[in-house]
Amino acid sequence: MLKLLLILFFLWLIGYFVYKYGVKVILTEKKGEIITVRKIAFNPLIIAILVGGIALLYLLLSFKYVPIGHALLKFNVLTKKYSVTGEGLQIVPLFFYKTYIYDIRRQEYTMTSTRTEEEQKKKEDSLWSPTKEGLHIGIDLTCWFRPRKDKIIDIHKNIGPDYLTKVIRPAVRSIVRHVVSSYSVTEIYSIRRKEAEHEIEGKVREMLEKDGFMIEEIILRDVRFSPDFARAIEEKQIAQQEAEKMEYVLDKEKKEADRKKIEAEGKARAIKIISEELKKNPQYIKYLYVDKLSDKVKVIVSDQGTILDLKGILEK
Numbered sequence: 001m002l003k004l005l006l007i008l009f010f011l012w013l014i015g016y017f018v019y020k021y022g023v024k025v026i027l028t029e030k031k032g033e034i035i036t037v038r039k040i041a042f043n044p045l046i047i048a049i050l051v052g053g054i055a056l057l058y059l060l061l062s063f064k065y066v067p068i069g070h071a072l073l074k075f076n077v078l079t080k081k082y083s084v085t086g087e088g089l090q091i092v093p094l095f096f097y098k099t100y101i102y103d104i105r106r107q108e109y110t111m112t113s114t115r116t117e118e119e120q121k122k123k124e125d126s127l128w129s130p131t132k133e134g135l136h137i138g139i140d141l142t143c144w145f146r147p148r149k150d151k152i153i154d155i156h157k158n159i160g161p162d163y164l165t166k167v168i169r170p171a172v173r174s175i176v177r178h179v180v181s182s183y184s185v186t187e188i189y190s191i192r193r194k195e196a197e198h199e200i201e202g203k204v205r206e207m208l209e210k211d212g213f214m215i216e217e218i219i220l221r222d223v224r225f226s227p228d229f230a231r232a233i234e235e236k237q238i239a240q241q242e243a244e245k246m247e248y249v250l251d252k253e254k255k256e257a258d259r260k261k262i263e264a265e266g267k268a269r270a271i272k273i274i275s276e277e278l279k280k281n282p283q284y285i286k287y288l289y290v291d292k293l294s295d296k297v298k299v300i301v302s303d304q305g306t307i308l309d310l311k312g313i314l315e316k
Helices: 002-022 044-061 149-158 163-180 185-191 191-213 227-280 284-291 308-316
Strands: 023-030 033-040 063-064 070-076 082-085 088-091 099-101 107-111 125-131 136-147 211-225 299-303 306-309
Touching: 023 088, 044 063, 063 070, 070 149, 082 149, 088 163, 088 185, 099 149, 107 163, 125 163, 125 306, 136 163, 136 191, 136 284, 163 211, 185 191, 185 211, 191 211
Parallel strands: none
Antiparallel strands: 023 033, 063 088, 070 082, 070 099, 107 136, 125 136, 136 211, 299 306
16 A cells, blocks of 8 residues: 555656646647647656656665565566565565565464464364374464574475465374374373473474474473363272272271280280299289389288388388
8 A cells, every 4th residue: 555655656746747847838820719739848857857757666666674573585587586585675676576575483383272362263273182092182282483594485485375274284283193192191191291292392393394494392281181081080080089098097097906916915925924923923913012002002901910011111
């Protein structure tokens, strides 16, 4: 639109100068009447205005602005050769070149079923892939990449500007399916998730870098299950927790039983020792009897004829 307005302005400007300096009014007679006729006199000034105006317009239309982070691909229709220039204001001779602008900044391809409000306008691009057991899991993944500036010509000739749908998307999805199929559900969900992520990144890099793309990073954002399988996992986890709780209770009871057994064995050994000592020294029973008495007891009668003065014994 801006280019069209610029063309119209310069055409008007050229027309204005031609009319002002090149149009002459001539009086002439026609059928007995004097009339005025306007004619353009192509004098050197008018020719210079026309040539200069057209040249200036051509030059202005040959300027092309390349945004930051982009590259300009030029194709010469005469020599049929390609060239690439960087960002900023570039001069591309009109009619002699066809131009294409490529974004060489970081770009992303994301496959997910969970999208932001802005992403919901796009078509859902989630992926359900079979695991080693044949169970299907949902994969949310993001691939960050960028076209290499020195490979723009090859990308344009071999793939074209729509490389995201032609190459990036099919390659990533195919490799994800292949890698996930070699892992079990448990492995891809937890213990070997990072390993699977690195394997996917390595295979994607190997496949796409030869086409001129730099793979910066791939992250495995989420692993999802079907509703039935998710419910089965939840029930399994609950059962596992209950089993662990029961195992804890049984272990606690076993330890308590072992403690009581050890305590009973200790008491039995003590009784056996005391019994053997009593056989050797029958008076040992009196010692045990006195040892168990309260500290407040001072005198006891052991039989009808014997009185023990504990106070005196203790003082001694």
